Amino acid sequence: MLEAFAQPLSASTRYCAVFGHPIRHSASPALQNAGLAALGLDWRYLAFEVHPDNLREAIRGAQVMKFIGVNLTVPHKLLAMDMVDLLDESAQTWGAVNTIRFEARAKDGIWRPLRYFAETVPSEIRAHGFNTDAVGLGRALREDLGMELAGAKVVLLGAGGAGRVAALKLAAEKVSQLFLVNRTLPKAESLRDEIHQRFPEVKAAVGYPGQAVDLVVNATSLGLKPEDTSPLDESQFSLRQARAVYDMIYRPAETPLLRAAKGAGCRVANGVGMLLYQGTEALEIWTGRTAPVEVMRKALLNNIYGT
Ligand code: ATR
Numbered sequence: 202m203l204e205a206f207a208q209p210l211s212a213s214t215r216y217c218a219v220f221g222h223p224i225r226h227s228a229s230p231a232l233q234n235a236g237l238a239a240l241g242l243d244w245r246y247l248a249f250e251v252h253p254d255n256l257r258e259a260i261r262g263a264q265v266m267k268f269i270g271v272n273l274t275v276p277h278k279l280l281a282m283d284m285v286d287l288l289d290e291s292a293q294t295w296g297a298v299n300t301i302r303f304e305a306r307a308k309d310g311i312w313r314p315l316r317y318f319a320e321t322v323p324s325e326i327r328a329h330g331f332n333t334d335a336v337g338l339g340r341a342l343r344e345d346l347g348m349e350l351a352g353a354k355v356v357l358l359g360a361g362g363a364g365r366v367a368a369l370k371l372a373a374e375k376v377s378q379l380f381l382v383n384r385t386l387p388k389a390e391s392l393r394d395e396i397h398q399r400f401p402e403v404k405a406a407v408g409y410p411g412q413a414v415d416l417v418v419n420a421t422s423l424g425l426k427p428e429d430t431s432p433l434d435e436s437q438f439s440l441r442q443a444r445a446v447y448d449m450i451y452r453p454a455e456t457p458l459l460r461a462a463k464g465a466g467c468r469v470a471n472g473v474g475m476l477l478y479q480g481t482e483a484l485e486i487w488t489g490r491t492a493p494v495e496v497m498r499k500a501l502l503n504n505i506y507g508t
Contacts, residue, residue: 204231204238204500206245215244215315216266217487220251220259221274226452228504229272232480235500239493244269253277257284260301260328267322269315270302270487272480278332278362285330294373295366298330300483316488331486334363335370337479338449344478345470346445348416350374356410356443357381358432359420360388363449367420368392372400379405380414382433384421409438417462419448424456431458440465451476452505477501 208214217237219229233246251259256277263271273281278297282288285301292298304312305323315322342348353376357368360383371379379396383389389407396405417440423432433440440446446462449472459469480501481492502508 204234206238207241208243216247216268217270218247218249219272219274220249220277222250222252224248224250228501231504232497232501236484236492236497239496240490253280256280260284264303264326264328267315268303272483273299286327287329289331291332292330295332295335295369297332300331300333300486302329302486304329333479333482334366336482337475338367338370339374340478341474342447345474346447346468350376352377353415354378356414356417359383360392364420365392367418368396372396372403376403379403380410381407382409413442415444417443417446419458424450424458431461433458440467443467448472449475454506
């Protein structure tokens with residue numbers, strides 16, 4: 202048992218939750234409850250299967266039940282942009298919401314996170330949307346791969362929801378060149394155009410590079426299923442031309458891409474770090490305290506890999 206709450210559940214226990222569809226395999230409850238217990242909070246983190254058609258009602262339900270906050274996972278992150286009362290700069294910048302913090306208007310008229318109200322919570326409550334995925338990716342690339350992103354040349358595989366956040370984050374970190382690769386070409390092209398518009402100093406191009414790069418990032422879903430092949434076409438780009446490879450997938454721990462990258466001598470890391478750091482960031486947004494990272498990492502690895 203990794204989480205050991207000092208107090209049993211009671212009528213004054215506070216709640217956070219994750220909403221997703223599907224949700225059964227989410228590692229977030231293990232991750233967050235370990236963090237909450239280590240901080241000594243009488244809070245719990247729950248998981249709910251919420252169909253996208255019911256997302257608005259579910260957020261509203263958590264709000265009226267005075268939850269501290271919620272996380273949103275697939276397929277809710279884009280939908281929620283229109284369902285919160287206020288968007289933090291992070292959600293505006295990355296165009297997706299994965300963390301909501303509920304805030305109440307105090308007697309002095311100031312909005313404060315619900316953690317500030319112990320006895321009576323004011324009835325006027327708003328949902329404040331944040332995005333912690335980009336922070337999570339940046340921190341994972343720095344800490345797990347030792348990457349210096351400024352000036353780096355990067356190949357990004359995937360231009361879906363996760364790929365877009367990754368591309369924008371890498372551009373914001375001032376990588377020098379971004380090579381965008383996606384099965385459906387128009388999606389990579391429109392991402393390239395968005396990068397050009399928002400980050401004109403970053404050279405973004407569609408397709409594999411004809412040169413060595415510092416980093417390859419996989420943001421496609423290829424590798425999740427046992428029969429999946431690598432998302433990287435080695436006839437077009439050799440992994441020997443890459444110094445490091447990051448795969449956002451964390452289950453399985455070693456995807457065909459990471460296996461090949463290891464064989465080619467690249468530094469490699471899977472997506473568990475990104476999952477960890479998006480979660481520690483969310484916990485800090487809710488609690489206002491420094492997240493107990495190592496306790497949370499241990500709980501996450503135990504939940505996912507049984508280690
Ligand atoms: P997410 O939110 O996880 O990014 P998504 O928006 O559905 O999910 O994006 C999935 C990504 O994986 C896309 O880049 C997708 O490529 P397409 O844009 O061409 O659909 C990529 N992907 C999924 N299955 C794939 C496959 N079999 N081969 C190549 N790319 C695949």
